[in-house]
Amino acid sequence: MRKYVSIKSTDEKIVEVILNRVDKANALNKDMLVELNEFFREIMDERYIVIIRGEGNKYFSAGADIESLYNGELNVVEIHKYFDIIEEYPHPVIAMVNGYCFGAACELIAACDLRTASSKSLFGITPAKLGLTYSIEGIERVIKLIGYSKAKLLFLTGKTITSEEALRYGLVDYVYDPDILEEETIRIARELAENAPLSLESIKRVFNLIRYQKAYDETTLTDVYNLALESRDYREGLKAFLEKRKPLYRGR
Incomplete structure (x- = not known):
């Protein structure tokens, strides 16, 4: 309590x-x-x-x-x-x-x-x-x-x-x-x-890396980027834009 x-x-x-x-x-x-x-x-x-x-x-x-x-x-x-x-x-x-x-x-x-x-x-x-x-x-x-x-x-x-x-x-x-x-x-x-959850997570992590100049290597950045870029939401966002409709994000 x-x-x-x-x-x-x-x-x-x-x-x-x-x-x-x-x-x-x-x-x-x-x-x-x-x-x-x-x-x-x-x-x-x-x-x-x-x-x-x-x-x-x-x-x-x-x-x-x-x-x-x-x-x-x-x-x-x-x-x-x-x-x-x-x-x-x-x-x-x-x-x-x-x-x-x-x-x-x-x-x-x-x-x-x-x-x-x-x-x-x-x-x-x-x-x-x-x-x-x-x-x-x-x-x-x-x-x-x-x-x-x-x-x-x-x-x-x-x-x-x-x-x-x-x-x-x-x-x-x-x-x-x-x-x-x-x-x-x-x-x-x-x-x-309404935005893609994995994109929000990836972007926030990148901002934190920049903000505090934390040591990071290419592998770390690749993992952060791929969090969003390898998701179904990434494809859904692009597809929805091309089809001129609101995206349906599922957080995966």
Whole structure:
């Protein structure tokens, strides 16, 4: 039984993961991070499009739980490890930022593949204001998303930025009015779900290889490419295009 992460099935292809500590501004404590990892491990062989959001409308997440940092339950330089699984999950993950998003929560959304935000959301990365440092892996994750200069600005100043500024920085991809944020995020998820599952998996893996400049050889790349190119869905996609019809993808 999960205490801090709730799961909602939107339909057979889309699952919402809800960060649920409303009384603590959905702050990330160790139990929540462990539950998040356990869920992704459970669905690792599935083909869901995953949406991560915060419970309520005020906070996506206030970031790492300060009490957990203070008592040593959570180590600020190890938080990044809990977000690795989001990148390792083979299919797209969307962060739906439905409120304030601070500190480690900004790294969480950076680990996702796409990010939508409410026009009323605010963002900030605040370790310098709290006398903390941050892991090289976590800083790298943010740099890979928004660039060296913008990342340094956010980390050093701890400034709070609006959704529109976050959009200009590249920290989010879409900004919507709060009333339509969930509807539009689900629409994007459904668009992704209509694509060939093996193509999504192959493309995400290639992006991860490029993003982190991981060592890979020709055999590794061939395996990644063939995941899609040797599938029935590959032939179906081309055939459907030639026949001017919607493809029927089966994930094989």
